[in-house]
Amino acid sequence: xxxxxxxxxxxxxxxxxxxxxxxxxxxxxxxxxxxxxxxxxxxxxxxxxxxxxxxxxxxxxxxxxxxxxxxxxxxxxxxxxxxxxxxxxxxxxxxxxxxxxxxxxxxxxxxxxxxxxxxxxxxxxxxxxxxxxxxxxxxxxxxxxxxxxxxxxxxxxxxxxxxxxxxxxxxxxxxxxxxxxxxxxxxxxxxxxxxxxxxxxxxxxxxxxxxxxxxxxxxxxxxxxxxxxx
DNA sequence: AAACCATTCAACCGCCGAACG
DNA sequence: ACGTTCGGCGGTTGAATGGTT
Numbered sequence: 001x002x003x004x005x006x007x008x009x010x011x012x013x014x015x016x017x018x019x020x021x022x023x024x025x026x027x028x029x030x031x032x033x034x035x036x037x038x039x040x041x042x043x044x045x046x047x048x049x050x051x052x053x054x055x056x057x058x059x060x061x062x063x064x065x066x067x068x069x070x071x072x073x074x075x076x077x078x079x080x081x082x083x084x085x086x087x088x089x090x091x092x093x094x095x096x097x098x099x100x101x102x103x104x105x106x107x108x109x110x111x112x113x114x115x116x117x118x119x120x121x122x123x124x125x126x127x128x129x130x131x132x133x134x135x136x137x138x139x140x141x142x143x144x145x146x147x148x149x150x151x152x153x154x155x156x157x158x159x160x161x162x163x164x165x166x167x168x169x170x171x172x173x174x175x176x177x178x179x180x181x182x183x184x185x186x187x188x189x190x191x192x193x194x195x196x197x198x199x200x201x202x203x204x205x206x207x208x209x210x211x212x213x214x215x216x217x218x219x220x221x222x223x224x225x226x227x228x229x230x
Numbered sequence: 231a232a233a234c235c236a237t238t239c240a241a242c243c244g245c246c247g248a249a250c251g
Numbered sequence: 252a253c254g255t256t257c258g259g260c261g262g263t264t265g266a267a268t269g270g271t272t
Contacts, residue, residue, distance in 0.1 A: 049241075056240075057240075086261065098261080099239080103238070106239095108238095
């Protein structure tokens with residue numbers, strides 16, 4: 001016997017009325033507890049739909065409009081480095097969401113990147129989980145990353161990047177200019193413990209970063225949350 | 231003006247990892 | 252240890268819009 005559907009939730013485009021209801025609900029109760037938002041707001045929408053609508057459209061932190069040239073430049077460079085890690089990239093673009101960046105890339109930049117042969121789908125370094133060993137010695141001397149395109153994963157940060165203080169776009173671009181790629185899949189740059197170095201250090205897991213001091217790939221090591229770490 | 235095609239982007243879907251009981 | 256729930260992610264879809272013929 002066919003089970004009765006619990007409750008049909010609305011799908012598709014949000015109406016101004018729904019936006020208003022959701023906005024008032026978030027203003028009253030705050031973000032989080034998304035499973036309760038439809039109930040509290042009286043919206044016939046699923047929790048995911050409410051969350052997505054707020055984070056990608058209604059949140060006052062969101063910057064809308066065209067991407068500035070420095071933002072575009074940063075997207076291209078970070079995408080070359082990180083691949084399709086949209087939220088990670090967006091975390092360095094104040095006011096932009098992962099969805100924004102993803103859409104912009106797919107509609108404006110991807111074809112150009114493919115034409116230039118820099119499409120990160122095949123060439124990007126794919127950072128592993130954003131956790132680090134507490135006994136890792138960071139930010140001293142030259143750092144080398146062994147690029148292994150086979151070690152891809154769909155990891156999730158334990159804290160939102162938005163909880164960090166994003167570096168300025170020009171700071172990151174400056175850092176990028178100091179980076180150099182070496183043949184045979186090894187990436188190097190000089191570290192002096194600056195914010196830029198901390199940024200890039202935060203993007204790799206320990207087993208992909210060899211500082212020359214210690215490689216902590218042992219799963220038994222004590223891990224710290226790198227977003228808090230920053 | 232109409233038909234067609236291309237582009238944009240909001241929204242949905244399926245999956246994953248963390249947290250919790 | 253296991254199952255369930257939840258938050259969050261990237262991939263994908265499709266309606267709306269704009270451009271071209």
